[in-house]
Each structure stands twice: as C-alpha cells, then as structure tokens.
Amino acid sequence: MAKNDLIGGALWDAYSKKVSERMDNPTHLGVLTQKDADAKNAKLIVADYGAESCGDAVRLYWLVDSNDVIIDAKFKSFGCGTAIASSDMMVELCLGKKVQEAVKITNLDVENALRDEPNTPAVPGQKMHCSVMAYDVIKKAASLYLGKNMEDFEEEIIVCECARVSLSTIKEVIRLNDLRTVEEITQYTKAGAFCKSCIKPGGHEERKYYLVDILRDVRNEIESQKLKENAQKIDLGTLSFAEMTMVQKIKAVDKTIDETIRPMLIMDGGNMEVLDIKDSNDGHIDIYIRYMGACSGCASASAGTLFAIEGVLQENLDSNIRVIPV
Amino acid sequence: MQKRIYLDNNATTMIDPKVVALMEPFFHQYYGNPNSLHKFGTEIHPALHDAFNKLYDGINASEEDDIIITSCATESNNWVLKGVYFDLIANHQKDHIITTSVEHPAIASTCRFLETLGVEVTYLEINKDGNITANQVEEAITDKTALVSIMWANNETGLIFPIDEIGEICKKRGVLFHTDAVQAIGKIPVDVQKANVDFLSFSAHKFHGPKGIGGLYIKKGINLTPLFHGGEHMRGRRSGTLNVPYIIGMGEAMKLAKESLPYENSTILELRNYLEDALLQIPDVFVIGNRNNRVPNTTLISIKGIEGEAMLWDLNKAGIACSTGSACASEDLEANPVMVAIGADKELAHTAVRISLSRFNTKEEIDYTIGVFKKAIDRLRKISSSYEGSL
Numbered sequence: 001m002a003k004n005d006l007i008g009g010a011l012w013d014a015y016s017k018k019v020s021e022r023m024d025n026p027t028h029l030g031v032l033t034q035k036d037a038d039a040k041n042a043k044l045i046v047a048d049y050g051a052e053s054c055g056d057a058v059r060l061y062w063l064v065d066s067n068d069v070i071i072d073a074k075f076k077s078f079g080c081g082t083a084i085a086s087s088d089m090m091v092e093l094c095l096g097k098k099v100q101e102a103v104k105i106t107n108l109d110v111e112n113a114l115r116d117e118p119n120t121p122a123v124p125g126q127k128m129h130c131s132v133m134a135y136d137v138i139k140k141a142a143s144l145y146l147g148k149n150m151e152d153f154e155e156e157i158i159v160c161e162c163a164r165v166s167l168s169t170i171k172e173v174i175r176l177n178d179l180r181t182v183e184e185i186t187q188y189t190k191a192g193a194f195c196k197s198c199i200k201p202g203g204h205e206e207r208k209y210y211l212v213d214i215l216r217d218v219r220n221e222i223e224s225q226k227l228k229e230n231a232q233k234i235d236l237g238t239l240s241f242a243e244m245t246m247v248q249k250i251k252a253v254d255k256t257i258d259e260t261i262r263p264m265l266i267m268d269g270g271n272m273e274v275l276d277i278k279d280s281n282d283g284h285i286d287i288y289i290r291y292m293g294a295c296s297g298c299a300s301a302s303a304g305t306l307f308a309i310e311g312v313l314q315e316n317l318d319s320n321i322r323v324i325p326v
Numbered sequence: 327m328q329k330r331i332y333l334d335n336n337a338t339t340m341i342d343p344k345v346v347a348l349m350e351p352f353f354h355q356y357y358g359n360p361n362s363l364h365k366f367g368t369e370i371h372p373a374l375h376d377a378f379n380k381l382y383d384g385i386n387a388s389e390e391d392d393i394i395i396t397s398c399a400t401e402s403n404n405w406v407l408k409g410v411y412f413d414l415i416a417n418h419q420k421d422h423i424i425t426t427s428v429e430h431p432a433i434a435s436t437c438r439f440l441e442t443l444g445v446e447v448t449y450l451e452i453n454k455d456g457n458i459t460a461n462q463v464e465e466a467i468t469d470k471t472a473l474v475s476i477m478w479a480n481n482e483t484g485l486i487f488p489i490d491e492i493g494e495i496c497k498k499r500g501v502l503f504h505t506d507a508v509q510a511i512g513k514i515p516v517d518v519q520k521a522n523v524d525f526l527s528f529s530a531h532k533f534h535g536p537k538g539i540g541g542l543y544i545k546k547g548i549n550l551t552p553l554f555h556g557g558e559h560m561r562g563r564r565s566g567t568l569n570v571p572y573i574i575g576m577g578e579a580m581k582l583a584k585e586s587l588p589y590e591n592s593t594i595l596e597l598r599n600y601l602e603d604a605l606l607q608i609p610d611v612f613v614i615g616n617r618n619n620r621v622p623n624t625t626l627i628s629i630k631g632i633e634g635e636a637m638l639w640d641l642n643k644a645g646i647a648c649s650t651g652s653a654c655a656s657e658d659l660e661a662n663p664v665m666v667a668i669g670a671d672k673e674l675a676h677t678a679v680r681i682s683l684s685r686f687n688t689k690e691e692i693d694y695t696i697g698v699f700k701k702a703i704d705r706l707r708k709i710s711s712s713y714e715g716s717l
Contacts, residue, residue, distance in 0.1 A: 012639070023639060029709055052712045055633060055676040059711040076711035080635035084709055 014124035015081070016116040022085035028092060030074035032061035042071055047141035050133045052078050054205070058087050060094075060137045064145055068098045082123050082130035089113050090134035103142040103153050107135035108164055128162035129195035129204065159209045162194035167209060174218045182211045241285070241318035249277050253287060256316045261309050270295030272309070275326065284322040287313065291325060301325060329645035331691045335532075336481050336509060336624060336682035337649055341575070342534040348578045349536070352571035360568050361559065370570055377577025381541060384580035385507075385526060386517040390546035394564045395539065395573055399508045400432040401553065402527035402542035403475075405564075406504045407436045409550035410473045414502075415445055420472035422446045426458055426487075428664055429477055430506060446470070456483050456615045456664060460491035467495070473502045478510035478526075482664040482680055483615045484624025486514060493522030502548070508532050512583030513590055513621035518543055525550075530572070534684070535579030539572040586685050595622035597692055598683050602627075604696045608703055610713075614664070614678070623683040628665070628674045631713025632706045637679050640702035646695055649680050 012020075037044035042063040050057040056079040063072040073094050077087045090110050094102045110131045114122035123130070136150075143150045156166035173179065173188045182199055186192045192211050197203035200212045233239035234248060244252060253274050265271050270293040278286045289309070291301050298305070302325060310323040332340065352373070358366030360374055381393050396402045407423070414420040425437055427449040437447045448466045450458050463474055474496050479486045489505055496503035504525035510516050512533030518526055525548075529540035544550055544563075556565025602625050605611050610630035629637060634650030641648055665675045681695075707713045 012642075023636075024643070026709060048711070052631075053675060057711050076709060078631065078710045078712040079633050081639045083633070084636065 011124055011127065012081075014121075014127075015085075016114055016120070016122040018089075018114045018116060019082060019085040019122050022088040022114070023081035026075075026084060026088040028074055028088050028095075029076065030061075031076065032063055032072060032074050036072070037063050040071060041065070043145070045141050045145050047137050047144055049137035049140050050079075055079065056083050056130060056133050058083070058133055058137045060087075060091070060141050062094070062099075062141050062145070064099060068100060068145075070094050070097055070099060070102055079133070080127075080130060082127040083133065085114060086110050086131040086134040087137075090131075090138065094138060099142050099145050102138055105135065105138055106164055107131040107161070110134050125194045126196075127194075129197070132161040157209065159207070159211065159214065160189075160191035160194075160198045163190040163192075165189045165191035167214065170211070170214055171218050174215060175222060178222070179215070180219070182215055185211055185215060241321075246277065250274055252317055253277070253313060256313055257309065260312045260316075261305075265293075265295055265305075268295070268298075269293050270298065280322070283320060285318055285320050287321060287323050288326050289323060329694060331646045331687075331695060333681045333683060333687065333691075333695065334647045334649050335684040336484075336680065338531045338537065339534045339684050340686055341531070341536055342579060342582055344582065345535055345575045345578045349571040349575040352574055356570075360570060361557075373574055374568070374570065377574045380577035380581040384511065384516070384584050385528070385543060386519055387543055388519065388546065391518070392544045392546070392560075392563065394542050394544060394560050395568065395576075396542055396564060397538055398540040399430075399506060399527045399529035399532075400540075402525075402529075402540055403430070403432040403504075403506055404436050405542060405550065405553040406525045406527070407433070407440060407473070407475065408553060410502060411440055411443065411445060412551040413549060414472040415440075416443075420470050422448070422468055422471040424448045424450065424463060424466045424471060424474045424476075426450045426452065426476055428452055428480055428482070429475070430481060430508070433475055433477070433506060450476075452664070455619075456480070456485045457619065458487055460488050460495055463492050464495045464499075467499050467501055471499075471501050473504060475504040475506070478505045478507040478516065479513065479621045480664065481509045482678075483626045484509070484620040484682070485615045486510070486619055486621060489521045489523070496524075497522045509621060509624075511580070512586065513623055515587060518545070524548055530576035530579050533579050533583040534686075535576045536572050539569055539576050541576070589685055591622050594683055594685055594687070597687060597689060598623055598625060598681075600689075601625065601681065601683075601692050601696060605699055608700065611703075612674070625681045626664070627679055627681065628677045629679065629703055630674065630677060631710040632703065633676050634679050636706050636709075637677075637702060640706060641679075641698060644698040644702070646698055649682075650678055 032044060034044055040063055042065045045062040045064060047060045048057070058075060058077045058079070061074040062070050065071050073091045075087045075091050077084050090105065093105050093109060093113060111122050111128065139150045139153045142153060156168060159165055159167050159170055170185060170189060170191055174185065177188060179185055179188065182192060192199045195204050197205040198207050198209070198211055200210050230239055230243065230245065230248065241249065241252060257272070262271065270291060272289050272291050272295060275288040275290055280286045295301050295305070306323060306325060310321065313321045313323065352370070356370050358370055360367050360370045378393065382389070387393055396405065423437060423440065423445055425433055425447065441447050450462050450466060452458050458476070463476070474492065476487055476489070476492055478489050493503050502524045503522065505523050506527045507516055508527060508529050509532065511528050524545045526543040527540065531537040552563055552565070554565045559565050559568060599617060602613055602617065605627055606613060612628045614626040614628065638648060638650055665678050
C-alpha cells in the first residue's frame with residue numbers, strides 16, 4: 001500500500017497506447033479456412049483455448065507450409081480489451097516463424113511487444129493474466145501441428161503463469177534467501193504479483209501449485225535439514241553450543257556435568273539439575289540450576305562448587321556461559 | 327464535443343444543482359459548530375432541523391426513532407453488524423446472522439470478518455428469478471439468530487426483495503431486522519414503519535446528494551453500541567462534529583427524491599423499458615429479472631459472445647458510462663455474482679452490463695445509446711470467438 005494505490009480504478013489508464021489501438025482496431029482479426037490453406041499449399045491449424053465461462057477464450061488460425069513456417073495467422077477472441085490486444089500481438093509474433101520457434105513465445109514476450117516504453121508495463125498487474133491465454137493457445141496450436149501434448153513444450157513446471165516463474169526457481173529462492181513469507185517470494189520473483197491466482201486456492205483460476213503450499217513444504221524441508229545437519233555435527237563434535245537446539249543444549253550441559261562435576265557431588269551426598277537455559281541481553285548464556293540433597297545449603301554451593309561448575313561448562317561448551325543457582 | 331451520457335447511476339449520481347445551492351452558504355457564511363453556545367453555532371439549528379425533517383419524512387420514520395448521520399452506507403452497514411455483534415453475540419446471548427449471497431461488500435465483507443470472530447452467518451441464495459423469499463428467511467431463523475440483514479433492492483439487477491414480508495417475520499420471531507436501502511431510496515417508496523425494519527442504511531450520493539454522507543435509521547428503543555466513540559454528538563450514538571453543509575444537502579436530496587418518485591416510476595420507467603425493448607430486439611441479448619419487480623431505473627443485460635468489459639470499452643469510447651460486475655472490469659476478476667447465483671448459462675456469466683438511469687437522463691440520450699450499443703455489439707461480435715454467425 002502506498003499513495004498511488006489508495007485511489008482504485010484507473011485500469012484502462014494503465015494500458016499502453018498499443019493495447020488501446022489494438023483493442024480498437026485489431027490487425028490480425030479474422031478466420032482462415034481450408035480453402036485458404038489449399039490455395040497456399042499449406043496446412044490449416046485451428047486451436048481453441050480458454051472458455052467463455054472463465055471470461056476468456058481465444059481461437060487461433062495458422063497456415064503452416066511444408067517447412068514448418070507459419071505463413072499466415074488470424075485470431076478471434078472472447079475477452080476484455082487486454083485479451084483482444086494480446087491475442088492480436090501474439091498472432092503478429094507468430095507470423096513468419098517456424099512452429100518450433102513460435103512455441104517459445106511467452107506471454108512476457110507478448111506483453112513486452114505491447115509496451116510503448118521499454119520500462120513501462122503495457123497493462124496493469126491484474127491484467128497480466130489476460131496475456132497468458134494468448135501464449136497458451138500457441139502451445140495448443142503447436143501441439144496440434146506437431147502431434148504432441150501441450151505439456152511437452154513446457155520444460156519446467158510453471159507456478160505463476162503471469163510472471164512465468166517456475167517451481168524450481170521459487171524453491172531455490174526460498175532456500176537461498178531463507179524466505180519465510182509469500183510476500184517475500186513475490187518481492188524476490190514477482191510470482192503472485194499479478195492476477196494472484198497462484199498465491200492460494202480460491203483465486204481467479206484454479207492452479208496445481210500454490211505459493212503458500214510450496215513455502216510451507218520448503219520451510220519444513222529447510223528445518224528438518226537443519227536438524228539433520230546439527231545432529232551430524234554433534235556426532236562429529238563440530239557443532240558450537242550457540243548453534244544447538246534447546247534439547248541439544250540441555251543434553252550437552254548434562255553430559256559435561258555427568259563427566260566432570262556430578263560424580264563429586266554425589267560422593268558428598270548431593271546433586272544438581274539444569275532448570276533452564278536462556279540467552280541474556282548482555283551476551284551471556286545463563287544456565288539456571290538447582291542444587292539437591294546435601295548441596296542445597298552447602299556453603300560452597302554459591303562459591304567454590306559454583307565456580308567449578310561454571311568453569312567446566314565454559315571450558316567445554318562456551319566461554320559466555322554463566323551459571324545461576326536458584 | 328464528445329457526448330457524455332451517464333448511465334451508471336447505481337454507482338453514484340450527479341448532485342442535483344438545487345442541492346448544491348442549498349448547501350453553499352453553510353460552507354462560508356454559516357460555518358459554526360452546531361454544538362457551540364454562541365450564535366455562530368445556534369443560527370444553524372433551524373436549517374439542521376429542516377434537514378432532519380426531510381430525512382424523517384423521506385423514509386416515514388416516527389419522531390421517537392433515530393436517524394443518525396454517518397459518513398456513508400458502508401459505515402452504517404458496518405455499524406449495524408458490529409454493533410449487534412457487541413450487543414448480542416460477544417456476550418453469548420446469540421451467535422447467528424442471516425443475510426444473502428448478493429449483498430454489497432459493505433455487508434458481505436463485514437460478515438466474513440465477523441465469521442473470523444466466531445459468528446455463524448447464513449448466506450441465503452437467490453433463486454432463478456434473482457430474488458429471495460420471506461419463507462427462506464423464516465426457515466433460516468433459529469433461537470440464536472441475532473440479526474437479519476437483507477438489501478431492499480439489488481444494486482446489480484435492480485430486483486426488489488420482499489422487505490415488508492421479511493420485516494413481518496422478523497417482528498414475529500423477535501429478531502432484529504436491518505435493510506441496506508441504498509438502491510431503493512429515490513426509486514421506490516421506502517417506509518420504515520410499514521416494513522417493520524429496525525435498522526435501515528442509506529447514502530446521499532445514490533439519490534443526487536453529496537458523496538461522503540449517509541445515515542442509519544434506528545427504531546426507537548433499540549440499543550446499538552457505537553462504532554465511533556467520542557464527544558456527545560447525536561447523543562453519543564455517533565461522535566464527530568456534524569457535517570453541516572452535507573447534512574443539509576442530504577436532507578434536500580431526500581426531499582427531492584421523494585418528490586421525484588412519480589416521475590421515476592412513469593417517465594424514467596418508460597425510458598428504461600424503451601431502452602430495454604430496443605436492446606432485446608438484437609439477437610441473443612437477455613435481460614436479467616422480471617421488469618415488474620425491479621426498481622424503475624435499472625437494467626442488467628447479457629450480450630452473448632461479448633465480455634462485459636470489452637462492451638464497456640466501446641461504450642466509453644462513445645461517451646457512455648455503464649458498468650459491469652463481471653470478470654475483467656473489477657479488480658477481483660470474478661464472474662458477476664448475481665449472474666452466477668441466478669444460474670445463468672455459464673457462458674453468460676462474464677457478459678453482463680448494467681445500465682442504470684436517473685431522472686436527469688433524456689430520450690435523446692437513450693436513442694443515441696441504443697445506436698451505440700448496436701454498433702458496439704456488431705463490432706465486438708465480429709471479434710468474438712464464441713459468437714457464431716459472425717464474419
């Protein structure tokens with residue numbers, strides 16, 4: 001939220017001139033027939049994508065020659081201005097390309113081609129979605145021509161169609177930057193910044209992957225990975241006291257005391273237990289202990305014995321340890 | 327000069343010049359605070375009394391009832407729902423609110439918020455006619471129902487809900503009844519006593535008054551925890567210095583709205599029907615809801631093969647303002663909820679365009695509009711991939 005977000009509406013003001021012009025006068029609108037194909041000795045491809053019930057539908061016509069080159073193309077579209085303008089630009093980008101090249105055109109290419117200025121988006125964020133369909137219909141047409149499945153053209157799993165961010169990119173960004181919120185993922189990758197369908201279920205469009213689920217799963221993996229690494233380091237004796245989890249810290253303290261102090265205390269009819277471990281504000285690690293048996297009330301408990309316990313723990317675990325009897 | 331034809335009067339209206347004229351002196355000549363003891367404050371009182379008289383008269387409130395001035399109907403709606411939550415639900419006397427699935431977001435979003443606080447909310451579905459029945463309300467009421475909140479007329483379709491019957495049932499069952507009458511005032515007679523309502527929300531800018539001012543009618547004797555705590559304005563029910571010029575404007579707008587009802591229900595109704603009949607001549611154009619059960623100014627039409635926002639684009643080019651609650655036009659990208667609710671063909675869910683007239687529209691404007699619609703439908707159906715018979 002910021003000053004420029006507070007007054008809503010103005011969707012159309014954010015359209016580029018090219019988008020407006022193509023909505024008003026689409027250049028490649030029309031149909032191609034078998035007759036057209038025969039006249040040019042080409043193959044006719046008619047691909048439909050989207051559905052009127054979803055608010056967007058497009059039909060793409062291609063004439064493809066024997067060298068796989070798209071020699072003519074037309075479209076028809078049910079949708080808003082952005083959908084119509086995107087379809088028109090998509091057709092333009094296909095023309096003259098080989099089918100194998102055309103299939104590499106993405107919705108981002110379509111959006112870029114519709115820009116007036118290189119650094120100003122052609123449509124506002126929530127309209128990015130409308131260019132995705134223009135891109136999907138190319139894959140549909142190519143799949144029909146090449147006799148493949150649409151998914152075959154997708155090298156990666158795309159989570160956010162609008163910004164074309166893949167599952168592997170999102171996972172990697174979460175890991176590398178230790179991200180903890182969906183907002184952070186959007187900041188780093190732009191995934192979820194546009195139509196927002198991929199953030200969580202219940203948006204404009206049903207998705208196979210949602211950012212909330214990916215984040216949760218990767219976070220779980222990161223945490224369990226950390227625990228595993230910790231445990232390995234403990235086995236190797238290379239984990240510092242400060243890096244340990246609470247359970248590991250208590251175990252380490254008990255282990256050190258068992259090996260050094262406790263036998264002596266027990267010999268004198270006493271004992272001690274660890275109550276809590278806290279990081280203090282002044283950089284110390286405070287270990288709260290309680291004396292038991294003969295130790296409680298012993299004069300040395302707040303002097304010699306205490307210093308011995310503290311010394312042993314400082315030497316074996318961390319020099320910042322402070323032992324506080326309660 | 328390009329034409330400017332405003333047919334989006336369910337979104338907001340032009341302020342009547344007579345209203346502006348009456349408000350004007352209260353900005354710079356009579357600008358005192360009516361709560362002050364000095365003359366600058368007290369000299370405003372007659373005009374304020376006059377404004378309140380017009381508001382009370384406009385909805386036939388009795389003198390013992392309260393009409394509390396708010397900033398808008400969104401505030402009024404929030405206040406009723408959250409006030410009832412504090413008064414009856416937070417203290418565990420009740421736990422249930424009944425509303426419809428087609429309310430304005432001021433009700434719908436507030437209900438969803440209250441659900442997060444543990445309130446049980448029933449959203450009544452509208453039927454094939456786009457309406458709900460009093461019987462549906464009666465069946466939904468339980469011992470734990472605190473409030474029924476149902477709009478008087480729907481903003482999208484203009485369909486009028488059976489408020490009198492629902493009021494009768496709520497009274498019989500001892501349940502508080504609120505109605506959001508934003509789309510009814512100035513279009514059809516609104517009588518709070520006849521309808522047995524306990525609360526009624528309205529907003530001045532929907533009936534040719536200023537924006538940023540509205541009201542909440544509260545029947546006598548009903549407690550409602552305030553939304554705004556502060557000074558003793560309006561007896562502490564809604565604190566904040568009275569917005570004097572706007573209250574005076576809203577009063578006058580209400581008076582004019584009531585006076586214009588016969589005109590709205592004859593001339594404007596005929597103009598709306600004339601437009602509707604002309605559009606229905608075009609193949610595969612449908613109108614939602616029986617016109618005899620609609621407010622006189624509203625038409626929700628569905629134009630097969632044309633996405634609603636694309637239609638708005640072409641109308642806008644020709645200087646005509648309409649609206650759509652469908653897909654692309656709104657930021658939430660959802661299908662028009664009313665179209666979905668009435669079970670219109672799925673294909674039509676994104677094709678709705680709402681035309682809403684006012685007493686300032688003319689026959690010439692409507693004739694021009696009919697021409698523009700025909701041209702736009704022709705052009706856009708040629709682009710459409712889902713309208714056969716084109717190109």
